[in-house]
Amino acid sequence: MSDGSEILLSIRDLRVEFATEQGVVRAVDGVSFDVHAGETVGLVGESGCGKTVTGLSILRLVPCPPGRIAAGQIEFRGQDLLQLDTRQMRDIRGSRISMIFQEPMTALNPVFTIGNQMVDVLRDHEKMTRRQARTAAIEMLDKVGIPDPAVRIDEYPHQLSGGMRQRVMIAMALSCGPELLIADEPTTALDVTTQAQVLDQIVSLQEEFQMAVILITHDLGVVAEVCSRAIVMYCGSVVENGSIEPLFEQPRHPYTAGLLNSIPRIRDDRLGKLPVIEGMVPDLLQLPAGCRFADRCGRAGAICIESRPQLNDGAGGQTAVACFNPIDVQQ
Numbered sequence: 001m002s003d004g005s006e007i008l009l010s011i012r013d014l015r016v017e018f019a020t021e022q023g024v025v026r027a028v029d030g031v032s033f034d035v036h037a038g039e040t041v042g043l044v045g046e047s048g049c050g051k052t053v054t055g056l057s058i059l060r061l062v063p064c065p066p067g068r069i070a071a072g073q074i075e076f077r078g079q080d081l082l083q084l085d086t087r088q089m090r091d092i093r094g095s096r097i098s099m100i101f102q103e104p105m106t107a108l109n110p111v112f113t114i115g116n117q118m119v120d121v122l123r124d125h126e127k128m129t130r131r132q133a134r135t136a137a138i139e140m141l142d143k144v145g146i147p148d149p150a151v152r153i154d155e156y157p158h159q160l161s162g163g164m165r166q167r168v169m170i171a172m173a174l175s176c177g178p179e180l181l182i183a184d185e186p187t188t189a190l191d192v193t194t195q196a197q198v199l200d201q202i203v204s205l206q207e208e209f210q211m212a213v214i215l216i217t218h219d220l221g222v223v224a225e226v227c228s229r230a231i232v233m234y235c236g237s238v239v240e241n242g243s244i245e246p247l248f249e250q251p252r253h254p255y256t257a258g259l260l261n262s263i264p265r266i267r268d269d270r271l272g273k274l275p276v277i278e279g280m281v282p283d284l285l286q287l288p289a290g291c292r293f294a295d296r297c298g299r300a301g302a303i304c305i306e307s308r309p310q311l312n313d314g315a316g317g318q319t320a321v322a323c324f325n326p327i328d329v330q331q
Contacts, residue, residue, distance in 0.1 A: 008180060008212050009035040009058070014072035016053050016062055025284045027053045027067070029236040032311065035180065040206060040213040042223035042244075044259075045233035048281065051216045052102070054233075055182045058214075059093050076180070095125040098173035100166075102185040107169060108157040114141075114168050115153035118175060125176045140171040144201055163194035167201065174205055181206070184216045199226055220263060224248055232256050235281055235292040238311055242319025252319050252326040254297045291324070299325045 016028035028050040035041050043051045056062050057069055060081060074081045076097065081089065093099075101107040109117060118137035122128055128136065134153070141149035144167040157165055166186060173181055183202060187195035203226050206213050215227055223230050223244070230247050232240040232255065240253040251257040258277040279296035282288055290307055294300040303324050314320035 005036045005038055007034050008037045008077065009214075010073070010075040011054075011058070012073045012075075014054065014057060014074065015070040016050075016057055017068055017070045019066045019068075020285075023285045026236055026287065027284070028057065029287075031072075031233070031236070031238055033231050033238060033241060035212050035214060037179070038210055038212055039229065040203075040215060040227045042227035042230040043214055043216045043233065044218065044220060044223055044230050046218055046259075046281070049233040050236040051218075051233055052184055055099065055184050055214065055216050058180075058182060059097060059099055060089050061093075061099075091125070094121055094173075094178075095176045096178055097180045097182070098176070098178040099182040100169050100173050100184060100186045102188055105157060105165060108165060110157055113154050113156055114160070118153070118168075118172055121172055122175055137171070137175065140175050141168070143205070144168075144171045144174075145197070146171070162190055163198065166190060166194075166198055170198070170201060170205070174209060174211075177209060178211055180212045180214070182214045182216065185218070186215075187217075187219075187222065195222075202226070220248075220259060232259070235287070236284070237292065238322065239293065240319050240321045241311065242314060243317075246317060247319050250318075250327075252321040253293075253323050254299055254327065255293050257327060258296075291322075299323075299327075301325060 012032050014028055014031040015026065018025045018027055031050070031054055043054065045051050053062060058074055058081070062069060069082060076092070081092070115134060115137060118140070119130060119133040122133035122136055123130065138149045138153055141153060146152050146164060146167055152160070160168065186202065187198050190198060199222065202213065215223065217223060227244055229243050231238055232253065234255050240247065240251065240256045247256065248260065251260055255277070261275050262277065264274060277296055282292055282295065288294065291300065291304040291309055294304040297304070301324065309322045309324050311320050311322040
């Protein structure tokens with residue numbers, strides 16, 4: 001499932017909990033995966049499955065309280081990020097690992113100009129004078145397709161369109177040349193044309209900077225277009241992990257197959273309403289002992305109700321899957 005390059009990020013048995021008035025919610029429960037240097041990985045699943053919390057955990061940005069990283073390891077180039085102190089972690093954020101957040105209007109400070117915010121990021125991590133940082137910021141704004149960057153740098157976030165604000169977020173995230181970029185639903189709030197432009201921008205910059213990208217999204221079309229591998233999450237756990245071609249052509253987990261089957265198609269011979277995955281996601285406060293997808297799965301047996309399946313290693317070009325009764329790739 002890798003291209004043979006070195007492992008940049010390794011997550012093992014990550015567990016993240018949130019304390020609520022009703023009890024403890026396990027938002028991420030036993031997640032494990034690797035990201036290799038230079039690859040683009042899609043972290044896929046419906047809202048509430050734990051994708052964003054996983055991304056925030058890598059940078060140790062889970063709000064505490066009410067959240068906490070209860071267990072696991074997050075190794076970046078062999079160094080466990082969970083063992084670093086606050087100052088060491090601050091040095092890594094924005095420099096070696098950066099994140100693009102879902103809504104730029106909440107991530108950008110409305111009372112400071114774009115230039116002030118970008119200059120602060122550059123001066124925090126690079127040995128630059130304010131003038132040097134401003135010049136570098138203008139160059140990066142130009143790289144991400146901001147028109148008249150020398151003018152735009154002195155504007156405030158509300159003076160920019162949604163697409164340009166997202167480009168500013170990309171420019172800030174890449175300004176210090178990170179080795180890993182985490183992009184959390186970077187196109188959700190944008191129109192279709194702007195979505196395509198922003199995605200193209202991320203892809204071209206990923207190739208230019210030779211960085212790895214974790215793209216967090218619920219849009220399988222986006223994953224198919226820009227990612228080399230996809231990690232499918234359901235109810236806080238990874239249920240399937242594999243290269244794009246086998247995962248899309250021959251999905252092995254019933255949940256992945258259901259997601260792919262529900263995608264609208266231009267020429268669709270299916271009559272009536274669009275196929276859906278029947279049932280509801282289980283209550284995170286009262287998780288079942290067995291497979292969390294069992295109540296919604298037509299392939300579930302007694303063992304699925306009693307025991308929780310573990311993600312296997314995958315073999316023979318197949319995807320890794322957490323299922324006692326996966327779909328036969330020959331079917």
